[in-house]
Amino acid sequence: MDYRKDPIIIACDHGGYRLKQYLLEHLDALGIPYTDIGCSSEQIVRYPYYAAQVAKRIQSGEFKRGILICSTGIGMSIVANRFAGIRASAVSDHYSAAMTRQHNDSNVLCLGGRVIGEFQAIDILDAWLSNEYIGGRHAISLGLLQEIEEGRELDYDHQR
Ligand code: RB5
Numbered sequence: 392m393d394y395r396k397d398p399i400i401i402a403c404d405h406g407g408y409r410l411k412q413y414l415l416e417h418l419d420a421l422g423i424p425y426t427d428i429g430c431s432s433e434q435i436v437r438y439p440y441y442a443a444q445v446a447k448r449i450q451s452g453e454f455k456r457g458i459l460i461c462s463t464g465i466g467m468s469i470v471a472n473r474f475a476g477i478r479a480s481a482v483s484d485h486y487s488a489a490m491t492r493q494h495n496d497s498n499v500l501c502l503g504g505r506v507i508g509e510f511q512a513i514d515i516l517d518a519w520l521s522n523e524y525i526g527g528r529h530a531i532s533l534g535l536l537q538e539i540e541e542g543r544e545l546d547y548d549h550q551r
Contacts, residue, residue, distance in 0.1 A: 392521045398424040400454040402441035403504070404467075405433045407460025410504035410512055414458065417513055423520070426454070442470035446477045449498055457499045458516070464501035471499050475540040480519075483507055488515040492522035494529045 399418065403411040408430060418425050428444055430436045438461045445457040459467035464481035471479035479499035480491040483506055491497040500519045502512055531551050538545060 392517060394421055394423060394517075394520045395523075396423055397455050398426065399456055399458055400426050400428065400445050400448050401458040401460075402428045402430070402445050403460040404430060404438040404441060404462070405435050406462030407467075407502065407504035408433050410502060410507075410509065411458075411460045413509050414460070414502075414512060414516060417516065421520075438466045439470045442467045442479075443474070445499065446471045446474035446479075450474055450476050455498065459499060459501045460504050461501070462503055462505040464503035464506065468499075468501040471501070478536070482515055482519070483511075485514050485518045488518035489522045492519055493525045494532075496524035496529075496533060 401411065401415070415425065415427060429441065442459050445459055448454050449457055459471060459479065461467045464483070468479040468481040471477045477499055478495050478497050479501050480487070480495060480497040481501040481503070482488045482491060483503065488500070497519065500516065502515065507515065535545060
């Protein structure tokens with residue numbers, strides 16, 4: 392499998408801590424550099440602090456992509472997707488992981504530490520890391536996303 396090697400910013404809450412530790416070992420094995428901003432135990436923390444930091448550091452251009460892990464992946468994705476330019480995908484299967492890179496140009500992968508097992512998480516992560524955005528007709532949808540982010544009204548009567 393061909394992996395992009397650009398650095399990843401990764402974070403979790405208490406519900407994602409164990410899975411994050413497992414995935415860090417996998418990133419080490421792949422030789423993909425990462426910055427882990429916490430949390431650093433299973434003590435209860437609030438996921439918005441972590442998702443917001445990851446989103447902002449991607450927005451600023453410091454990182455191109457990130458991984459967020461909570462109990463379900465959903466809370467992290469809700470927070471991250473509030474930031475313009477962030478396309479965070481809560482994923483629990485291989486196909487969606489590949490498609491969200493190819494079609495949505497996903498730049499944040501959200502996983503549920505209490506939803507998927509370790510082997511499944513590796514499979515999902517590998518699919519997300521090794522697939523590329525294919526553009527083409529999907530660029531129309533991403534353009535519409537940007538219009539929404541910029542507060543523009545979509546032209547519903549002339550859909551592209
Ligand atoms: C924390 O228990 C849990 O709410 C959190 O990890 C996350 O899954 C939220 O969506």
